[in-house]
Amino acid sequence: MEHAGRSRANDAELYASVVLFAFAAAAGVGAYRLGLGSVHNPGPGFMPFATATLLALMALGQLVRVVVAPGRGSGAGAFATSRWGVVAIVLGTLFGTGVVFERAGFGIATFLMLVVLFGVVARKRWWVTLLSAALVAAAARFLSRALGMPLPEGPLGL
């Protein structure tokens, strides 16, 4: 089946190739600045530079292929089914948990994390959410103390 012009699948491929190329190029520049040394006496930047260059070339090759022969993409509309909201909330929650982990203590941090995940993403009823989150966090706190694992205790000793 012929695709006339760019389909959404190819858009995704295109962006991926561009991002990869940009990343590899940046890495290559950074590696170059570290000092390449010589082939016989490689410096700290040698391997990263070689790797980055290869990657950049391959990304470029893929880019060219997608533009020139748009018929062959990787699956139809790669991101069509993506729920970016969910992705953002989950990743954001995990990140936030990391931020407060030490200051609020492991118990509270994970409690909050579970509240968001159960309540917002999984859309459980509020009391189910609070109860399960509290249970898990408490159980984990208890177990970690019992096993002697040094997890941070927040201001409330949790």
Added chain:
Amino acid sequence: MDALHSMMLGLGVALQPANLFLCFVGVFVGTLIGVLPGIGPVGTMSLLLPATFHLSPVGAIIMLAGIYYGAQYGGSTTSILVNIPGEASSIVTALDGYQMARKGRAGPALGMAALGSFVGGTVGIVGLMLLASPLAEAALSFGPPEYFALMCVSLVVLTFLSQGSMYKSLMTGLLGLLLSGVGLDMFTGAPRFTFGVNELTDGIGLIPLVMGLFGIGEILGNLEQSTTRQIYETRLGELLPTAGDWLAAKWSIVRGTVIGFFLGILPGGGAVLSSFVAYAVEKRVSKYPERFGTGVIEGVAAPETANNAAAQASFIPLLSLGIPPNVVMAVLFGGLLIHGITPGPLLIQQHPNLFWGVVASMFVGNVMLLALNLPLIGIWVRLLRVPYDVLFPLILFFCVVGVYSVNNSRVDVYLMVAFGFVGYLMQKLGYAPAPLALAYVLGPILETALRQSLALSAGSFAIFFTRPIAAASMAVMAVLIAAQIVSELRRHR
């Protein structure tokens, strides 16, 4: 036979009630630790190290060793159930193991993993008993040029692993190589790509990378379907591998054991190498290579057998020569020192009780592990029937706690989140994560070996071709590449 005599001596030590108990504690804790993502045997062993002060040396080592190979059994559990490799050597198990779980065959996958581990572990112990000395000496002949050549071959083999586009696998592999360069340069002490972040001075860390890429990435992908959909099909009644499974996997187990044992002796990366080489070999010799990655039993049997054989083999450099080949063995090294035993070439001679006691306890331990893990399969399978919208927050919870507890570092959590996002994108775009993770592990070994070799030879590349093992490996690599090109050409004919 001398070995038999020594085994009797060893069993006499290992079967003492105190040592039996310690063995059980070790393997039990090890399994638990292996199952929990993030926390690994090293952390646990160090936690228990002070407790071992007051144990007998044999008892202490038996317990610590049990934690290590017990964790190998547990590590495959999370790989199979939730696509989160517990150890670097379980990364490859996730490829087919998780797919089997998705298809409702988690039981057979877990069972095959346990049984393969048992076979690999047991044969590994026999190898350790009979071949420790000669193999240790043989391993010594692997110097930097040999390692470089071996890594070259490995990277080529890596690209055979994944389903889908080899071009993309190569790219992800290169990405992994690139990421492995983050940290301090070993040769000049210069920081590379650390951007002034203190925690990156030692590199990104395998655990955050793997947990993000495999675990979080997978969860994000699954959450696309509404959270009430079943992610795992369930088929009760199939808790163990079927006769058909055994028929298919029997040679995989044999091959895995051999590959695992011999590669596992090599200090540094032995276990990881053995697992994916075993997998790649299976794929190569299989009649249906295109099915690998969709949930084939051989894809679980081979790496699991290999990594347990390798785990046993990794005791060889420590016990025969006093050289710890990896971080875990280093803890055992410390444990021995604490108890007044200097590990070295004379260990076996001077402390036969210790050596043979520990070896015998490994047999006992592997049996215990089988007895522990097989009944657990029923529980794990039932766990998978929990609705996904309850399951995934719990998985994420374990991920966060697990990754934090490795280094008590928040930065690790952030890294995991970042790689979670990357893993999600990769999944959507058809880039396999396994080559990235594996290249990340092998990259430093490759670069170090290259620069060390050139330092040894004062810049001459001839060193790779004049030393027999290195030259042979380079030849193997050339053959592999040629064979791959030929088969690619044939396919497009």
Added chain:
Amino acid sequence: MTNTSSRIAAVALLTLLATAGVAAPRAAAQEAFPTKPITVWIGFPPGGATDILMRALAEGAEKSLGQKIVVINKPGAAGAVATAELAKAKPDGYTIICNTDTPVTRSPHLRDVEYEPFRDLAFINRVGLFKVVFAVRADSSHRTWRDVVEWARKNPGQLTFGHPGVATTPALVMTRIAAKEGFTYRNVPFAGDGPLTTALLGGHVVLGGGSSVSASSYVQAKRMRILLVNDRAGLDYAADAASFEKAGYDVESTTSVITFGPQGMPRPVVDRLAKAFNEAAKTETFVNVARKSEVTVGEPLTGQALADWLRKVSANYEALIKEAGLYKSEKK
């Protein structure tokens, strides 16, 4: 009273109360230190020499302090990563680190680190000193250190020398020795003592310089011959090994294990900890572990005296690092 004066009085009163509020708990803490478990970080993975030393020490110190000691490993850059974090920790004496002196005396010269060792850290005590040895394989044609030097002079740039890392004592010391003796060599770094020993035993490098931790077992097994050691007392299991002193090398080769914490720890707290550790160093557990790890305990060195000594060591290493061409400003 006028508004202004009552305001001033209020401010004065509040300030008084505030300072009292701040000072009182601190005074109380000093009296009672420690009132809760103490966390000791170790900048190395578990099982290493520093690690087991501290754990052995912790056992004895716990009795003396009356509180548990929790040991946490925070590996990374030979302790520099942990040190950077420690410099920001609360200086109440409950978070300290036991490490080699590398982050204090060497890391700052190799690259820009987030802390200033003598401004941000408070030193508690010195636990012990490691020995550094130079060895060849037992079947090597070099029987003494002079043999090595002579051979290296006659064969410039041919001697392969392996060491456990560019900033380690053997690596740095070798630059000075080679300069003094007038030979050049091939410098091959390894990722620690383990890989170095493998390479040496396998014959991939001719000469190896590393810590002496398990050297005795290799000498006993006749796999290695130790040619040079930095301890003036020599080695009892390798009587032919020359000492730096005898060979005429006056070069900094300290590799010590020290305990320290963030700057600002109250004097009594530091003294209490130092006393506890020094006492713990006399316990049987520690003495055995120290002996097995070939660690010399030496004179107790605490607080300011320790800081002064470290300053000296650091200056010496700065010079060595510059000679080795590894100084931070010379790298891109």
